[in-house]
Amino acid sequence: MSNPSILILPGDGIGPEVMTQVRRIIDWFGEKRGLVFDVSEDLVGGAAYDAHGTPLTDETMAKAQAVDAVLLGAVGGPKYDVLDFSVKPERGLLRLRKEMDLYANLRPAQCFDALADFSSLKTEVVSGLDIVIVRELTSGIYFGEPRGIIEEGNERVGINTQRYTESEIDRVARSAFELAMRRDKKLCSMEKANVMESGVLWRQVVTEVGKDYPEVELTHMYADAGAMQLTRWPKQFDVIVTDNLFGDMLSDLAAMLTGSLGMLPSASLGAPMANGRPKALYEPVHGSAPDIAGQGKANPIACILSFAMALRYSFDAGEEADRLEASIETVLAEGLRTPDLLGEEGVAPVTTEGMGDAILAAL
Amino acid sequence: MSNPSILILPGDGIGPEVMTQVRRIIDWFGEKRGLVFDVSEDLVGGAAYDAHGTPLTDETMAKAQAVDAVLLGAVGGPKYDVLDFSVKPERGLLRLRKEMDLYANLRPAQCFDALADFSSLKTEVVSGLDIVIVRELTSGIYFGEPRGIIEEGNERVGINTQRYTESEIDRVARSAFELAMRRDKKLCSMEKANVMESGVLWRQVVTEVGKDYPEVELTHMYADAGAMQLTRWPKQFDVIVTDNLFGDMLSDLAAMLTGSLGMLPSASLGAPMANGRPKALYEPVHGSAPDIAGQGKANPIACILSFAMALRYSFDAGEEADRLEASIETVLAEGLRTPDLLGEEGVAPVTTEGMGDAILAAL
Numbered sequence: 001m002s003n004p005s006i007l008i009l010p011g012d013g014i015g016p017e018v019m020t021q022v023r024r025i026i027d028w029f030g031e032k033r034g035l036v037f038d039v040s041e042d043l044v045g046g047a048a049y050d051a052h053g054t055p056l057t058d059e060t061m062a063k064a065q066a067v068d069a070v071l072l073g074a075v076g077g078p079k080y081d082v083l084d085f086s087v088k089p090e091r092g093l094l095r096l097r098k099e100m101d102l103y104a105n106l107r108p109a110q111c112f113d114a115l116a117d118f119s120s121l122k123t124e125v126v127s128g129l130d131i132v133i134v135r136e137l138t139s140g141i142y143f144g145e146p147r148g149i150i151e152e153g154n155e156r157v158g159i160n161t162q163r164y165t166e167s168e169i170d171r172v173a174r175s176a177f178e179l180a181m182r183r184d185k186k187l188c189s190m191e192k193a194n195v196m197e198s199g200v201l202w203r204q205v206v207t208e209v210g211k212d213y214p215e216v217e218l219t220h221m222y223a224d225a226g227a228m229q230l231t232r233w234p235k236q237f238d239v240i241v242t243d244n245l246f247g248d249m250l251s252d253l254a255a256m257l258t259g260s261l262g263m264l265p266s267a268s269l270g271a272p273m274a275n276g277r278p279k280a281l282y283e284p285v286h287g288s289a290p291d292i293a294g295q296g297k298a299n300p301i302a303c304i305l306s307f308a309m310a311l312r313y314s315f316d317a318g319e320e321a322d323r324l325e326a327s328i329e330t331v332l333a334e335g336l337r338t339p340d341l342l343g344e345e346g347v348a349p350v351t352t353e354g355m356g357d358a359i360l361a362a363l
Numbered sequence: 364m365s366n367p368s369i370l371i372l373p374g375d376g377i378g379p380e381v382m383t384q385v386r387r388i389i390d391w392f393g394e395k396r397g398l399v400f401d402v403s404e405d406l407v408g409g410a411a412y413d414a415h416g417t418p419l420t421d422e423t424m425a426k427a428q429a430v431d432a433v434l435l436g437a438v439g440g441p442k443y444d445v446l447d448f449s450v451k452p453e454r455g456l457l458r459l460r461k462e463m464d465l466y467a468n469l470r471p472a473q474c475f476d477a478l479a480d481f482s483s484l485k486t487e488v489v490s491g492l493d494i495v496i497v498r499e500l501t502s503g504i505y506f507g508e509p510r511g512i513i514e515e516g517n518e519r520v521g522i523n524t525q526r527y528t529e530s531e532i533d534r535v536a537r538s539a540f541e542l543a544m545r546r547d548k549k550l551c552s553m554e555k556a557n558v559m560e561s562g563v564l565w566r567q568v569v570t571e572v573g574k575d576y577p578e579v580e581l582t583h584m585y586a587d588a589g590a591m592q593l594t595r596w597p598k599q600f601d602v603i604v605t606d607n608l609f610g611d612m613l614s615d616l617a618a619m620l621t622g623s624l625g626m627l628p629s630a631s632l633g634a635p636m637a638n639g640r641p642k643a644l645y646e647p648v649h650g651s652a653p654d655i656a657g658q659g660k661a662n663p664i665a666c667i668l669s670f671a672m673a674l675r676y677s678f679d680a681g682e683e684a685d686r687l688e689a690s691i692e693t694v695l696a697e698g699l700r701t702p703d704l705l706g707e708e709g710v711a712p713v714t715t716e717g718m719g720d721a722i723l724a725a726l
C-alpha cells in the first residue's frame with residue numbers, strides 16, 4: 001500500500017518559512033512514528049504568478065485533486081495589488097476551494113491558557129474559549145454570477161451575486177450539526193434573513209436539517225448581532241455555521257478574540273474520495289504578512305496546528321494529532337514566544353526556526 | 364417662519380418607551396431654549412403592520428419626506444418572524460432609507476469614560492475611543508436586483524445582488540472625507556477587493572475622491588482584516604467608510620466595543636432639501652429588545668443622543684447638542700445606570716423614566 005500523500009503549497013510572504021517548520025514535523029512523524037507521507041511541493045498565489053503568469057496552474061490543480069491532503073501557507077502581498085482581478089494571488093486559493101469542492105471550512109477559535117492575557121479582551125471573557133466556526137466555502141458571493149465591473153449609462157457599476165442553492169446549504173449545515181454532535185451539541189446559524197432572501201432560505205434549510213439532529217440545540221442570529229455577541233461574550237457559543245462572506249468576517253473576528261492569530265489553524269473539507277478520505281485543504285487563518293516575511297519572525301504554530309488537523313481529519317491519526325497539540329502547549333507553557341506573541345514583559349522572542357526546534361524537542 | 368418639523372416613529376419593542384423620554388427632552392428645548400419643533404408621530408415596523416398590514420404606509424412615507432427630520436425608535440420582534448419577507452418590520456425602515464435616499468449613515472462608536480469598564484475589552488483598549496463608521500445605506504446587497512427565492516431544477520435558490528454604481532460610491536466617500544476633515548483627517552475604507560469586483564470599484568472610486576482631499580490620510584483594508592483590527596486596537600481608526608452590508612456588521616462590532624450599546628446614536632443623511640437641511644433620519648443603534656419591552660428597563664440615552672445628532676446635523680444647533688450631551692455625561696458621572704449599564708457592583712438601577720428625569724434635571 002502506498003503512503004498517504006500530501007501536497008504542500010507554501011505560497012507567499014511568510015508561507016514558505018512557516019511551511020519549512022511543518023516539513024520538519026512531517027519528517028519527524030515519518031522517522032519516529034512510522035507515519036510516512038509522500039510529500040510534494042508546488043507553487044500557489046503570487047509565487048505561481050511570478051513563475052507562470054497564473055496564481056495556480058492546471059498541473060498544480062490536478063496534483064491537488066490527486067493527493068490525500070493539501071497544506072497551504074498563505075497567499076497575497078502588496079506587490080500583486082496592481083494585478084488584474086483574474087490573476088490575483090487569491091484566485092489561486094479560491095480556485096482550489098472551488099474545484100476541490102471544499103464546502104465546509106472549519107475554523108476553531110481556541111484560547112490557549114498561556115496566551116489568554118494576550119487578547120485585547122478581558123481575560124475572563126476569553127480564557128477557556130473553544131468554539132468552531134463552520135463557514136460555507138464554495139458558494140455565495142465569492143463565486144456567484146453575474147459578477148464584474150460593467151459600463152452603464154456613463155458610469156461603471158460593480159456587481160457581485162450572492163447565490164445559495166438548497167443543497168449547498170444542506171450539506172454544510174450537516175457538517176456543522178455533525179461537529180456539534182461531537183462537541184457541546186449547540187449550533188448557532190447566522191445570516192441576515194431580515195434583509196436578504198438568501199438568508200431566509202439559509203434559515204429554512206438549516207432548520208429543516210436540524211430535524212435530523214434533535215439532540216442539537218439550534219439557534220439563529222442575525223450576522224450583525226452575531227458579531228456583537230462574539231465580542232460581548234463569545235463563550236455563549238459552541239459551533240457557529242454561516243455563509244462564505246459572513247464566515248470570512250466572523251471567523252477572523254473570532255480568531256482575533258483569542259489574541260493570537262498566529263496560533264489558529266483551519267480545515268476545508270469536501271466530499272469523501274474513493275479511499276474514504278475527504279477532499280481536504282489545511283491552512284493557517286493568518287495571512288501572508290509580507291511586512292515580516294523572510295525575517296524569521298513568523299509564528300509557525302498555526303501552520304503546524306493545521307497539519308495536526310490533517311492528522312485528525314484526513315489521516316485518522318487523532319492520537320498523533322493530540323501528541324502534536326500537546327507538545328505545542330508544552331512549549332507555550334515553557335514561555336517560548338515568537339515576536340507576535342510577546343506582551344510587554346520583555347521576554348526574548350524565539351525565531352520561526354527556534355519555535356520549530358522547541359516543538360520537535362517537545363515531541 | 365414656521366417651526367422646524369420632526370416626525371417621530373417609535374416603532375416596536377422598547378422604541379415607544381425610549382421615545383417618550385426623547386419627547387420630554389424635545390419639549391424642554393421648546394420651553395426653556397425657545398427651540399420649538401412641530402412634532403408629529405406615526406407608526407412604523409410591526410406596529411404599522413398590526414394597524415395597517417404594512418410596515419410603512421404611503422401616508423407615513425409622504426410625511427417622512429415632508430419633515431425636516433425623522434426620529435425612529437426601533438423595529439422588529441419575534442412576533443413578526445412568521446411574516447412574509449415583503450411585510451417584515453425591517454422593510455419599513457429600509458423603505459424610509461431608500462426613498463429618502465439617506466446614503467450616508469454616520470455611526471459614532473464612542474466610549475464614555477464612566478462606562479469604559481463595562482466593555483468586554485480591556486479598559487486601555489477602549490477608553491477614550493472615538494471613531495465614526497460611515498456606512499453606505501441605500502444600495503449594495505440590501506437593495507440590488509435580481510433578488511428572491513426561485514425554483515431551479517428541483518430545488519430552491521436564494522439570490523441577492525450586490526450592485527454599486529460609481530456615483531453611489533462617490534457621494535458616500537465624499538461624506539466620509541468631509542467628516543474626516545472635521546476630525547483627525549484619517550479615513551480607512553473597507554471592502555473585499557481581493558474577492559469582489561464591487562470591492563475593486565469601491566477602492567478605485569474612493570481613491571479617486573481622495574485626490575480632492577489631499578489632507579486626509581486614506582488607507583484601505585479588507586473588511587475581514589477590518590473586523591480584526593477593530594477588535595485588536597480600535598483606536599488606530601478615526602473615520603471608516605464602507606458599504607451597506609460590511610457597515611452593518613462593522614458598526615455593530617464597533618458599537619459593542621464600547622460595551623454600551625444602549626448609548627449609541629446614529630444619523631442617516633441624504634442630499635440637501637430646498638431649505639438647505641439634509642434629508643435626515645436619526646435612530647439609536649440598538650434594536651427593539653422585545654425581551655425587556657414595556658418594563659421600564661430600556662436605556663433611553665442612545666435615542667436621546669440621536670436627537671442630539673439631529674440638533675447638530677439638521678437644526679444647526681451644535682451648542683444645544685453639546686449641552687444635551689454634557690448633561691448625559693453628568694448623569695453618568697453621578698452614577699445613574701439603567702439595568703443594561705450595571706456591572707457587578709450592585710448599584711440600584713434607574714428606570715427608563717428615571718433616566719429621563721435625571722437628564723432633564725441636568726439640563
Ligand SMILES: CC(C)[C@H](C(=O)O)[C@@H](O)C(=O)O
Nearest residue numbers: 076090093094248557558587
Ligand atoms: C485570502 C482571501 C481570499 C481569503 C478569503 O476571503 O476567503 C481569506 O481572507 C480567508 O479567510 O481565507
Ligand SMILES: CC(C)[C@H](C(=O)O)[C@@H](O)C(=O)O
Nearest residue numbers: 194195224439453456457611
Ligand atoms: C433592522 C435592520 C434592517 C438593520 C440593518 O440591517 O440595516 C439594522 O441591523 C441596522 O443596522 O440598522
